[in-house]
Amino acid sequence: MSATHIHPSTTLPRHSKEVLLKQKGCVLWLCGLSGSGKSTIANALEHVLHDKGRFVIRLDGDNLRTGLNSNLGFSDEDRLENIRRTAELAKVLADNGVIVLCSLITPRGHLRDLARGILGDDFAEIYVKADYATCEARDPKGLYAKAAAGEVKQFTGKDSSFEEPQEPDLILDTEKLSVQDSTFEVLEFLRNKGIAS
Numbered sequence: 001m002s003a004t005h006i007h008p009s010t011t012l013p014r015h016s017k018e019v020l021l022k023q024k025g026c027v028l029w030l031c032g033l034s035g036s037g038k039s040t041i042a043n044a045l046e047h048v049l050h051d052k053g054r055f056v057i058r059l060d061g062d063n064l065r066t067g068l069n070s071n072l073g074f075s076d077e078d079r080l081e082n083i084r085r086t087a088e089l090a091k092v093l094a095d096n097g098v099i100v101l102c103s104l105i106t107p108r109g110h111l112r113d114l115a116r117g118i119l120g121d122d123f124a125e126i127y128v129k130a131d132y133a134t135c136e137a138r139d140p141k142g143l144y145a146k147a148a149a150g151e152v153k154q155f156t157g158k159d160s161s162f163e164e165p166q167e168p169d170l171i172l173d174t175e176k177l178s179v180q181d182s183t184f185e186v187l188e189f190l191r192n193k194g195i196a197s
């Protein structure tokens with residue numbers, strides 16, 4: 001659809017918001033299989049960063065699917081739109097100085113490329129890594145049991161593929177790292193990038 005008649009209004013500069021918040025806006029995009037630990041790590045990070053006085057907003061794939069993305073399913077087309085909307089929302093937040101933690105499976109390279117394309121330099125890809133068997137054993141939402149019983153269609157890692165990220169900015173191997181270790185790794189990453197200390 002053409003948007004030639006739309007004239008976005010200017011807002012207070014991003015830098016002003018970042019000075020106010022004493023941080024830089026960024027989007028940490030946590031991808032990985034269901035049960036790999038994305039939400040658990042994002043939740044721990046949000047608490048630690050909040051306690052340090054940082055302003056953080058979490059965008060969780062499951063939560064967004066109950067609202068903004070409630071009309072989307074798991075077809076390739078809908079997964080793409082799910083990522084596009086989430087990345088656009090994250091962009092608005094990062095442009096206002098917010099540290100955004102996105103936790104979405106984001107199973108394929110082209111989906112992560114889409115998010116990267118929308119977010120540019122604000123995008124950091126964090127691969128929360130655990131193999132199918134480990135996630136199946138954890139099964140925090142009971143989805144793996146349902147998938148094994150054929151009750152979940154297009155389940156990622158089973159009937160729908162998960163392509164491992166080729167060059168993520170950070171890998172959190174949750175088969176080896178505790179939640180605390182992973183949180184520490186991300187804090188180090190933010191410090192090294194000058195985003196927040």
Ligand code: ADP
Binds near residue numbers: 032103138182
């Ligand atoms: P996702 O958001 O990736 O679907 P969740 O964070 O909801 O995954 O679930 C991960 C589950 O694995 C939680 O029950 C968590 O307690 C458990 N878990 C066990 N070990 C770890 C670890 N080292 N890092 C993160 N989560 C872990």
